[in-house]
Amino acid sequence: MTRMVDVIEKKRNGGLLTKEEIELFVEGYTNGTIPDYQASAFLMAVYFKGMEPEEQAHLTMAMVESGEQIDLSAIKGSKVDKHSTGGVGDTTTLILVPLVAACGVPVAKMSGRGLGHTGGTLDKLEALDGFHIELSKDEFVKQVNDLKLAVIGQSGNLTPADQKIYALRDVTATVDSIPLIASSIMSKKIAAGADAIVLDVKSGDGAFMKTMEASKALAESMVAIGEQVGRNTMAIISDMSQPLGNAIGNALEVKEAIETLKGEGPEDLTELCLTLGSQMVVVGGKADTLEEARELLKEVIENGQALSLFGDLIEAQGGNRAVIEDLSLLPQAQYQIPVAAEKSGYITKMEADDIGIAAMLLGAGRATKEDEIDLAVGIMLDKKVGDYVEKGETFATIHANAEDVSQSTALLLEHIHIEKEKVSPPALIGDVITK
16 A cells, blocks of 8 residues: 655655555645645645656546536537736736637636736726626527627636645745645636637746746646646747736726727737637637638727627626626726826836736725725826936826825836836747647
């Protein structure tokens, strides 16, 4: 009989674990027969010795099988899910769901709430008056079959093993292990019933992965897991050294998403959505090449289909679809306070993390799970890296429901750098990873 101590020793010595050995750890730790101290030792062994692709696939599937798995087989077509590793001003889900669905790919999306600078996708959607994120499984399936899209809150007992292991990683300094991150993310996507998965791995100051090298390693690991377990998977690495788009804050980001679906959005956000959307359309089987898929996406923006479908989504889930034509129906902050440059020059750096914190201090995000979000507040950026700004010119506008925004203003002045020498904006797409 294999004992947990033997599994720990084998991994500590760099051995290749079998499916049974990995299942022993996942099942035993989830049901409480393996204590924290052994699980911690195992995680640290993985942290130092890594895991081969087949080990990562076994770990992923053991976590998937620890809880409920959502069966979406009643939805016609190849169900495509998208996952972003998060960042500041990341509104892509709101745009991609109707954009890709308008090309005929069913998008059955389960999203979470955000802990951090701004809310998650669900919080953003709740900036739409009346929009409800709870649908029964039958309603969810029916809506995706009828409209090709739905976005709901993650429900049910998905991947309890991952939740328990993640909590332990958090307190044992084993969070930033690529095999553990990759299997954690992929287990949730697979348990949620996706046939194909597109991943947006962020890289840079505002991302979990700060370097291109680490981002690429994570993307390659996740694509390898997807392929090992029979899910068509692609990934891109995108820049998060500065915020994505111009809006940071829930209602502000919904407004920007609607503008992008009209073809009037910021260049970087539009480009990222076309890049990710092209992959989703290809893995969803509606185009043979990324070039063909991109043309389809541009077409549904130009002919208004993507925007109209976003209206259908809002209406189907209890919101007022008039918002797509009248943006004043979104929550509005009481004060709009300009932040002016203290000197003339070029913006050379925008530290995304600190700009995100400036938005959170206004009430746009959560520091703890219990925090209430103010859906109206946030920051609009008027300039990005590479732009010239005159002394006294507004480079950002704070949307607030309190008059005193001195903390947020100070953070923006400190972390948006203005220098004499011009720099080029960072490349938005770092790499495209396919099997």
